[in-house]
Amino acid sequence: MLAMKMKEKEILTRLSECIVKLDIEGIKRACQDALAIGVPPVEAITEGMAKGMNIVGEKYEAGEYFLSELIMAGEVMKEGMKILEPHLKATEIKKLGKVVLATVKGDIHDIGKNIVATLLDAAGFKVIDLGVDVPAEKFLEALRKEKPDILAMSALVTTTMPQMKDVIKQLEKVGQRREVKVIVGGAPLTEGYAEIIGADAYAPDALTGVNICKKWISRGKGEKTL
Amino acid sequence: MGVKGVRGGQLKVLSRDQILEVHYATLDVLQHTGVVVHSKEALKVLKEAGADIDYKKERAWIPPHLVEEAIRKTSHGFRLCGRNPKKYCKFEGNRVYFGTAGGPPNVLDPNGNRRRATTKDFEDLVRLTDALENIDIAGAGITGMVDEIDLPETVRNARNFLRRLRNTDKPGGLGAGRGKAQAIDSIKLGCVVTGDLEKLRGNPMGWCHVNPVSPLMLSKELIESAIVYARHGLPIHFGSEVLGSATGPATLAGILVQMNAENLSGIVIAQFAAKPQHRPPILYGCISGILDQRTVVPALGSPEAGLINVASAQIAKYYGMASRGSGGYTESKIPDAQAGYESMMTLMMTAMAGTNFIYASGGLEPGVLSISYEKYVLDNDMIGMIRRIMDGICVTDETLAVDIIDKVGPGGHYLTQKHTIKFITKEYYFPTTFDRNNYERWVKSDSKDIREAARNRARKILEEHQPEPMDKDIEEDLQRMIRQIEKREIRLKRSSNKNG
Numbered sequence: 001m002l003a004m005k006m007k008e009k010e011i012l013t014r015l016s017e018c019i020v021k022l023d024i025e026g027i028k029r030a031c032q033d034a035l036a037i038g039v040p041p042v043e044a045i046t047e048g049m050a051k052g053m054n055i056v057g058e059k060y061e062a063g064e065y066f067l068s069e070l071i072m073a074g075e076v077m078k079e080g081m082k083i084l085e086p087h088l089k090a091t092e093i094k095k096l097g098k099v100v101l102a103t104v105k106g107d108i109h110d111i112g113k114n115i116v117a118t119l120l121d122a123a124g125f126k127v128i129d130l131g132v133d134v135p136a137e138k139f140l141e142a143l144r145k146e147k148p149d150i151l152a153m154s155a156l157v158t159t160t161m162p163q164m165k166d167v168i169k170q171l172e173k174v175g176q177r178r179e180v181k182v183i184v185g186g187a188p189l190t191e192g193y194a195e196i197i198g199a200d201a202y203a204p205d206a207l208t209g210v211n212i213c214k215k216w217i218s219r220g221k222g223e224k225t226l
Numbered sequence: 227m228g229v230k231g232v233r234g235g236q237l238k239v240l241s242r243d244q245i246l247e248v249h250y251a252t253l254d255v256l257q258h259t260g261v262v263v264h265s266k267e268a269l270k271v272l273k274e275a276g277a278d279i280d281y282k283k284e285r286a287w288i289p290p291h292l293v294e295e296a297i298r299k300t301s302h303g304f305r306l307c308g309r310n311p312k313k314y315c316k317f318e319g320n321r322v323y324f325g326t327a328g329g330p331p332n333v334l335d336p337n338g339n340r341r342r343a344t345t346k347d348f349e350d351l352v353r354l355t356d357a358l359e360n361i362d363i364a365g366a367g368i369t370g371m372v373d374e375i376d377l378p379e380t381v382r383n384a385r386n387f388l389r390r391l392r393n394t395d396k397p398g399g400l401g402a403g404r405g406k407a408q409a410i411d412s413i414k415l416g417c418v419v420t421g422d423l424e425k426l427r428g429n430p431m432g433w434c435h436v437n438p439v440s441p442l443m444l445s446k447e448l449i450e451s452a453i454v455y456a457r458h459g460l461p462i463h464f465g466s467e468v469l470g471s472a473t474g475p476a477t478l479a480g481i482l483v484q485m486n487a488e489n490l491s492g493i494v495i496a497q498f499a500a501k502p503q504h505r506p507p508i509l510y511g512c513i514s515g516i517l518d519q520r521t522v523v524p525a526l527g528s529p530e531a532g533l534i535n536v537a538s539a540q541i542a543k544y545y546g547m548a549s550r551g552s553g554g555y556t557e558s559k560i561p562d563a564q565a566g567y568e569s570m571m572t573l574m575m576t577a578m579a580g581t582n583f584i585y586a587s588g589g590l591e592p593g594v595l596s597i598s599y600e601k602y603v604l605d606n607d608m609i610g611m612i613r614r615i616m617d618g619i620c621v622t623d624e625t626l627a628v629d630i631i632d633k634v635g636p637g638g639h640y641l642t643q644k645h646t647i648k649f650i651t652k653e654y655y656f657p658t659t660f661d662r663n664n665y666e667r668w669v670k671s672d673s674k675d676i677r678e679a680a681r682n683r684a685r686k687i688l689e690e691h692q693p694e695p696m697d698k699d700i701e702e703d704l705q706r707m708i709r710q711i712e713k714r715e716i717r718l719k720r721s722s723n724k725n726g
Binding site: 063066067068069071072075110111114115187190191204205 | 637639641642643646647650656664665666667
């Protein structure tokens with residue numbers, strides 16, 4: 001039993017290390033090994049890979065890791081998830097939360113949005129990416145269909161920033177504004193602008209955005225249990 | 227493997243023909259105006275070489291063939307070593323190495339106070355440069371530390387040599403001092419570290435520093451120190467300090483001619499004093515600038531000083547000698563915007579000229595009367611950026627990246643390509659202190675002022691950084707020798723008191 005525990009601990013450390021070292025081949029092997037010795041897949045995710053992601057996040061914030069490495073870690077985690085997900089029980093697949101995100105109408109910049117999507121995904125969110133140049137109607141449609149917890153909008157060009165305001169206005173019009181949290185980001189945006197257009201939060205960078213989303217969801221769940 | 231020297235030589239301000247014009251004008255001055263040399267010994271060397279000498283006026287007129295012979299006798303360059311012989315700088319060709327300022331009596335301390343420098347500042351500043359990744363040569367040769375100011379210079383120099391070695395294994399540190407006795411002391415100290423004179427010659431740890439007195443004079447103490455070094459085949463630095471419009475002509479070309487004449491007169495003495503089997507390597511130096519006639523201070527952070535330094539490096543290269551220039555100078559009193567502009571301008575020009583050794587980062591005020599902990603840290607980032615610029619653009623199939631561009635295609639991104647991670651670290655320089663945060667993050671950060679960020683880094687280094695420990699036997703041998711020097715100085719003082 002003790003030997004088993006030791007082995008399990010070892011594999012969880014390996015899973016975390018593969019994420020930190022951005023080792024795609026390593027994570028695949030580690031996930032398979034975890035399944036082979038009977039580590040519960042949920043534990044492999046939360047106690048293994050997710051811990052690695054946290055370390056990568058810390059390293060990025062400390063300036064030790066580059067953005068490329070942060071995203072790559074997310075992709076490595078995705079590879080691991082591909083192996084572990086089929087072994088999760090239906091009740092365990094429940095995601096952290098659901099996010100609909102897109103770059104607003106008139107703007108075809110998607111790197112920033114894709115980074116956020118990758119990191120949200122790695123953090124355990126269900127991500128619905130609507131793509132770029134997305135008009136308000138499409139946001140509303142996705143809202144009805146997907147019933148997300150969070151709506152995330154990106155803009156890189158100053159001239160497309162007002163589109164965000166438009167989406168929020170339309171949400172209010174159809175009475176759905178209270179159903180979702182709205183977060184906005186993109187280089188030209190500011191905290192002040194986010195406030196003016198009535199968003200719930202502004203993220204100056206991808207990692208901050210993901211952390212805000214995490215906080216919302218855990219707080220939301222906390223309120224529900226009360 | 228020595229320290230990586232970035233390659234300069236991209237910047238030139240004189241054409242080949244103009245260099246020759248300066249050279250011929252210099253020969254004219256040395257032959258017809260001549261120089262004053264306050265040393266009978268040095269004059270004798272010149273006389274024996276074939277120069278025209280007036281012992282009474284202590285004046286020498288040096289014919290062109292002697293000057294050109296001395297230039298030919300000078301080797302292409304030399305190594306500068308630290309106590310770790312594997313850490314060396316190769317002063318030759320277009321290799322560029324960066325050092326910090328030394329000598330000033332004051333420091334701008336980590337709390338922002340300007341005060342007299344102490345021996346602790348000396349140790350801390352050397353340890354700081356040991357940790358700063360872009361500084362090749364650990365400076366901080368504060369000479370007038372307030373707690374040792376009453377000691378004889380030779381004792382201070384010997385103690386500082388050991389202090390420096392304890393706190394860094396980076397190159398530099400040995401200086402000949404003024405006069406024969408100090409020069410011999412320094413050679414003995416160097417031999418303790420390297421093992422013997424032969425090894426010191428192969429791995430020199432410093433040089434004899436000669437500042438000619440402008441216009442056109444050499445002092446007894448310095449030129450006689452130089453002769454000691456020359457006869458031992460050890461390096462000598464001639465660093466002329468012409469101040470345009472005061473101790474030299476106002477024109478930049480005229481400053482170059484006089485500076486060249488001063489340096490070459492010393493080089494002639496050194497090479498003709500040397501034994502043929504051990505010639506001293508020469509560092510051709512420039513500390514020249516202009517006098518600001520409104521404030522009556524030397525302006526070495528000026529565009530004119532930048533131009534003079536570039537030209538000086540070109541002249542040294544034309545002669546096939548190692549070069550020393552002055553860059554990173556500022557006349558500002560604090561590390562402010564003026565300090566940033568002036569330091570970057572003079573350092574980048576001097577570096578891009580391919581000056582082998584660039585002196586004076588981290589200093590402040592006209593005449594570098596203080597050195598600053600903050601500026602050491604900030605200049606470290608500036609040097610990092612200059613190094614990056616000088617590394618230039620590497621063009622190969624791999625860096626042209628056609629395969630990667632094809633793989634990513636229109637609309638994709640490069641963030642997660644292996645190629646990206648590989649070349650971020652290879653091709654991009656990331657400053658350690660300069661703030662590149664966006665406005666929001668900057669507002670939230672603890673150090674909004676770049677000086678504060680620099681102070682924080684300096685404090686952190688001083689709290690944490692420990693240099694490579696030095697060999698205990700060598701340390702004890704040096705201490706023993708320093709005690710001998712101290713005893714000798716006490717005896718000398720007593721006997722001079724008795725006689726006096």
